[in-house]
Amino acid sequence: MVNKPLVLVEVRNGTIREVSFEALAFANQLMKQGGEVTAALLGSDVSGLSKELFEHGATKVVHVSHPHLKEYTTDAYRQALLQIIEVEKPCTVIMGHTALGKDLSPRVAMKLGAGLISDITSFEQDEQQTLFIRPIYSGKAFEKKSVSTMPSFLTIRPNNFIKQHQPLKKNRCTNIVDLKVDIKELRTVVKETAEKMSGQVDLSAAKIVVAGGRGVKSVEGFAPLKELATLLGGAVGASRAACDAGYCDYGLQIGQTGKIVTPTIYFAVGISGAIQHLAGMSQSKTIVAINKDPDAPIFEIADYGIVGDLFEVVPLLTKAFKEILT
Ligand code: FAD
Numbered sequence: 172m173v174n175k176p177l178v179l180v181e182v183r184n185g186t187i188r189e190v191s192f193e194a195l196a197f198a199n200q201l202m203k204q205g206g207e208v209t210a211a212l213l214g215s216d217v218s219g220l221s222k223e224l225f226e227h228g229a230t231k232v233v234h235v236s237h238p239h240l241k242e243y244t245t246d247a248y249r250q251a252l253l254q255i256i257e258v259e260k261p262c263t264v265i266m267g268h269t270a271l272g273k274d275l276s277p278r279v280a281m282k283l284g285a286g287l288i289s290d291i292t293s294f295e296q297d298e299q300q301t302l303f304i305r306p307i308y309s310g311k312a313f314e315k316k317s318v319s320t321m322p323s324f325l326t327i328r329p330n331n332f333i334k335q336h337q338p339l340k341k342n343r344c345t346n347i348v349d350l351k352v353d354i355k356e357l358r359t360v361v362k363e364t365a366e367k368m369s370g371q372v373d374l375s376a377a378k379i380v381v382a383g384g385r386g387v388k389s390v391e392g393f394a395p396l397k398e399l400a401t402l403l404g405g406a407v408g409a410s411r412a413a414c415d416a417g418y419c420d421y422g423l424q425i426g427q428t429g430k431i432v433t434p435t436i437y438f439a440v441g442i443s444g445a446i447q448h449l450a451g452m453s454q455s456k457t458i459v460a461i462n463k464d465p466d467a468p469i470f471e472i473a474d475y476g477i478v479g480d481l482f483e484v485v486p487l488l489t490k491a492f493k494e495i496l497t
Contacts, residue, residue, distance in 0.1 A: 173198075173301065174206030177233075177261035177322075179252065180224065181271055182214055187223055189376050190267030190327070192334035195228040197327050198265055199335065201294070201301065207231055211255050213248065215241035221347055225339055231346040233259060239354045242361035243271055245278060247354050252279050254352045261322050268326040268431070269375065276324045286318035289326045290431075292454065309427050309450030328454070329375055330433035372406040374423060379405025380434045382425055382452070385412035386441020386462065386481055393419055395485040396440055402492055408432065408452075410442045426451035441481045444469030461485065 176198040181188040191210075198208045210229035212220060214236065221232045233255060239247040252275065256264065264279070266272035268290045280287040288303045295302045295315070302315040303325065318325075339345070374380065381400040383393055393407065400407045408430070409423040425432055427450040437455035442448060444460070444467055452458070453472055460473035461484050470476045477484050 173201040173263055174204070175209070175259075175261050176201060176206075176263040176265055177209045177211055177255070177259055178229070179264065179266045179272075179275070180210050180212045180220075181267060181269060182212070182217060182220065187220055188267065188269070189334065190269055190329040192223075192227040192336075193329065193332040194265045194267060194327055195224065196335045197291075197332040198263075199228045200332070201263070201296070203296065209233055209259055209261060211235065211252070211259075213237075213240045213251055218347075221345070222339060225345050226336055228335055228337075231348065234347060234349045235352055236349070237352055237354055239357060242364065244357060244359050244361060245274055246357045246359055248275055249278050249282070250354050251352045253282060255350060256283070256322060258350060263323050263325060265325045265327065268328045272326040276326050280324040283322065284320070285322055285324055286320040287324040287326075288316050288318050291325055291327045292331045306450075306454070309446050310453040311446070328431065328433060330378075331454070372400075372404065374406045374408055374425075375430050375432060377406035377432065378435045379403045379438075380408045380425070380432050380436075380452070380455070381405055381438040381440065382408035382410065382423075382442060383413055383418070383440045383481075384410035384442030384448075385416060387413055387418055388441075390418050392482070395482070395489065396438075399438070399485055399489045399492070402489060402496065403436075405434070405436075410445075410448050439469050439473070440485060442469055443467050444472065 178194045180191040207230045209231045210224040211233045224232050290305045291303045293304045300317050304313050307314050381396045383396045397407050408425045409419045414421045414424045427447040431451045433454045435456045437452050437458045439460045458473045459475045460469040461477045461481050463480050465478045
């Protein structure tokens with residue numbers, strides 16, 4: 172029975188990541204008969220962010236401030252999270268299935284001998300048990316799993332659970348605890364962080380993704396895709412073939428060995444639809460495929476298919492959207 176989940180909150184550039192709000196909504200859905208949802212907020216000065224967590228379903232916020240927690244390092248976060256778990260004794264620890272969650276959750280779970288279910292997209296619950304559903308075989312199938320250790324660890328796929336926001340009522344009491352943690356000498360220290368794609372919408376969290384493949388043919392070929400993405404407030408992504416060919420940065424790669432995205436609309440432009448690519452985008456709400464080959468496998472999973480030359484179709488789409496939006 173889930174009655175005391177703890178959500179590890181991710182903060183980037185002083186802002187709480189959307190997936191943490193989704194994790195709070197997920198935690199609340201899991202607790203059938205009430206309980207306490209604790210949000211663990213780690214950083215060097217994060218106290219100003221608590222209000223948003225209460226507004227998104229936390230009933231308690233644990234502040235953990237330490238200079239070593241300013242930037243994420245496995246070493247520092249692992250030590251801090253173990254101490255939070257020792258004090259808070261949650262039944263379940265929930266994180267986003269993000270680079271941070273994928274790195275941290277197995278390390279802490281292993282240290283505690285606890286079970287971990289990763290990349291959860293939904294769950295089923297009855298009186299006896301909760302079954303967590305996650306894609307396997309690159310999204311070709313789904314498995315249902317339960318976990319019985321205390322605590323257990325869960326990571327949720329971003330963009331799958333809908334965040335819940337309720338403005339804080341004036342008299343609602345908010346339980347904030349400051350927890351001191353002892354972080355021993357670190358083996359790794361972050362000296363500098365370089366933003367590769369400054370100004371670009373975060374691909375993993377984007378609601379609209381315009382992804383290009385080998386069919387885009389060059390760096391310059393991505394320009395119309397960028398124009399469409401910018402117009403729609405979305406992000407540009409790519410297949411591995413496009414990254415391998417040097418048309419764009421590997422940070423944009425979507426798929427089994429790249430990022431997993433679940434936007435509302437995914438434009439697959441000049442992408443054939445290899446299983447390794449589908450692994451990263453098949454859970455998108457609506458898929459629009461643009462390909463000159465009517466037999467391209469991407470059309471099998473597309474909701475809308477446009478057979479044609481992408482260099483003609485994409486500018487036409489941009490023009491049409493411009494007319495609608497302006
Ligand atoms: P292609 O398969 O070459 O397809 C190009 C498409 O563009 C074709 O369908 C063609 O008809 C179309 N096209 C060409 N010109 C035009 C035009 N003018 N207008 C419209 N359409 C046009 N791939 C990933 O994407 N992500 C991964 O994470 C990933 N991980 C992998 C991991 C492993 C272990 C392995 C073995 C492979 C992985 N791959 C991954 C590679 C994957 O198998 C495919 O090779 C890759 O996805 C193909 O990319 P693509 O669709 O862009 O290229």
